[in-house]
Amino acid sequence: MSIKSAFLALLSERPMHGYQLRQEFDSRTGGTWPLNIGQAYTTLQRLERDGLVQPLPAEGDAPETFALTDKGQAETEQWWHAPVQRDAPSRDELSIKLALAVTIPGVDVSEVIQIQRTETLKTLRSYTQLKRSAAAPHEAAGTDLAWLLVLDSLIFKAEAEVRWLDHVEGTVIQSAQRDTGAPAQRNAATPRTDLSAPTAASSTAGRQR
Amino acid sequence: MNPTTFRPVNTKVHGTPVLRINAASRYYRDGDAEIRALDEINLTVHAGEFVAVMGPSGSGKSTLLSLAGALDTPTRGEVVLAGANISALNATGRAAVRRRHAGFVFQDYNLVPALTAAENIALPLELDGMSVRQARRAARAALIDVDAVELTDRFPDQMSGGQRQRVAIARALVGERSLLLADEPTGALDTNTGETIMRVLRARIDAGAAGILVTHDARHAAWADRTVFLRDGRVTDETGTAAAPDDLLLRGTAR
Numbered sequence: 001m002s003i004k005s006a007f008l009a010l011l012s013e014r015p016m017h018g019y020q021l022r023q024e025f026d027s028r029t030g031g032t033w034p035l036n037i038g039q040a041y042t043t044l045q046r047l048e049r050d051g052l053v054q055p056l057p058a059e060g061d062a063p064e065t066f067a068l069t070d071k072g073q074a075e076t077e078q079w080w081h082a083p084v085q086r087d088a089p090s091r092d093e094l095s096i097k098l099a100l101a102v103t104i105p106g107v108d109v110s111e112v113i114q115i116q117r118t119e120t121l122k123t124l125r126s127y128t129q130l131k132r133s134a135a136a137p138h139e140a141a142g143t144d145l146a147w148l149l150v151l152d153s154l155i156f157k158a159e160a161e162v163r164w165l166d167h168v169e170g171t172v173i174q175s176a177q178r179d180t181g182a183p184a185q186r187n188a189a190t191p192r193t194d195l196s197a198p199t200a201a202s203s204t205a206g207r208q209r
Numbered sequence: 210m211n212p213t214t215f216r217p218v219n220t221k222v223h224g225t226p227v228l229r230i231n232a233a234s235r236y237y238r239d240g241d242a243e244i245r246a247l248d249e250i251n252l253t254v255h256a257g258e259f260v261a262v263m264g265p266s267g268s269g270k271s272t273l274l275s276l277a278g279a280l281d282t283p284t285r286g287e288v289v290l291a292g293a294n295i296s297a298l299n300a301t302g303r304a305a306v307r308r309r310h311a312g313f314v315f316q317d318y319n320l321v322p323a324l325t326a327a328e329n330i331a332l333p334l335e336l337d338g339m340s341v342r343q344a345r346r347a348a349r350a351a352l353i354d355v356d357a358v359e360l361t362d363r364f365p366d367q368m369s370g371g372q373r374q375r376v377a378i379a380r381a382l383v384g385e386r387s388l389l390l391a392d393e394p395t396g397a398l399d400t401n402t403g404e405t406i407m408r409v410l411r412a413r414i415d416a417g418a419a420g421i422l423v424t425h426d427a428r429h430a431a432w433a434d435r436t437v438f439l440r441d442g443r444v445t446d447e448t449g450t451a452a453a454p455d456d457l458l459l460r461g462t463a464r
Contacts, residue, residue, distance in 0.1 A: 114438075118448050121427060121436055125448075128431035136408060138401075155428055162427035170265065 003043050008076045015067035018044050030147030113169045124158040227387045227419035228254040233286035235272050246272040248442040259420040261430035264439035270423045278390045279307040308337050311388045312381025316396035318373040320365040327361045330380040351379035355409050371402035389420040407432045
């Protein structure tokens with residue numbers, strides 16, 4: 001994520017010093033990706049070097065305050081109008097892990113999936129608990145609303161991960177059944193026609209309905 | 210929201226088991242084949258507890274809901290709803306337990322179109338022998354509990370989907386009913402309305418009901434206290450209590 005672009009957008013509201021920028025960034029994103037003060041000042045130095053921001057005349061002992069230059073203003077406009085690039089997916093450990101799990105012999109894919117799904121659902125529930133403790137979206141405003149929407153983004157991504165895990169599991173089970181005519185993994189689908197259990201008791205009980 | 214108007218019988222203290230499913234199986238015969246819709250399921254749901262059930266189609270979710278709501282009896286094992294072993298009851302006895310203790314919420318609301326919200330909610334109480342006046346009073350209290358008292362005299366076709374679902378939730382938990390059984394209750398709603406419905410469900414459960422939610426949607430399951438996974442009629446996994454929310458997201462903020 002480009003902290004640079006976020007800082008330029010914040011400075012288009014009003015001039016700020018490094019500490020304020022860091023604080024605004026954290027509060028509007030709910031502290032989801034906290035910045036340290038060093039990162040904030042390094043980013044400001046680079047923006048100044050590139051001619052996108054300039055320091056305002058110092059007032060006594062106050063910390064140095066920065067404002068957008070015309071070039072910085074133009075860059076901000078461009079950021080709002082351009083999509084965030086999605087064409088080069090970043091390395092994702094889970095995708096890589098599953099890709100290896102389905103190709104390396106002897107790995108219990110169902111177990112890998114189940115363990116991950118449990119973990120992702122736990123995370124999802126924790127996010128949802130945060131949501132429960134917050135105001136309902138239609139009552140929230142300003143930075144609270146911004147934070148809720150960031151939270152929603154995390155919730156939707158976790159949900160997508162669970163759906164993808166379900167999809168991988170279904171696909172792996174289907175392909176194993178196609179290859180061997182039988183379930184391949186522990187916990188995999190049991191054929192509905194399994195008649196190994198006693199049936200006399202169950203069929204009489206079934207008629208009680 | 211006024212939780213004090215809600216007084217479920219037998220569940221005045223949070224933590225009383227409302228539903229106990231012990232080693233319950235449900236088999237069907239299909240010609241020569243035996244279909245095991247549920248196989249040795251154990252599930253206990255306490256007052257104030259919300260359990261989500263997830264699993265692929267055909268995994269037994271609906272059968273589980275039918276057993277929990279005394280719509281069906283187990284082939285083996287036992288289902289105890291509000292203290293009553295449903296296998297020991299005849300159909301009439303089961304219907305009585307169901308009417309008094311369990312309420313269903315479905316994706317398509319299932320409201321009677323010719324009745325107002327209050328009449329829809331009062332109907333099961335009147336069927337159970339309550340006077341019309343008492344039933345109306347209870348219906349109004351139930352609508353207050355779901356923040357929808359303004360819908361009292363409206364007909365279903367004068368309500369939005371989210372409003373209908375609120376009424377359906379009020380109906381499910383009117384009177385002394387302590388177990389709410391929801392099958393994809395947000396399926397037909399947009400995400401914001403769906404979330405509002407989850408908030409209402411959660412609030413009713415926090416106020417003392419027990420709830421089971423069948424859903425495909427992990428986002429909605431995340432409103433529950435735990436999630437049970439079914440596959441081929443068996444529980445394949447269960448996620449317990451979540452990590453404290455403070456562990457996530459809160460670093461570096463005063464929130």
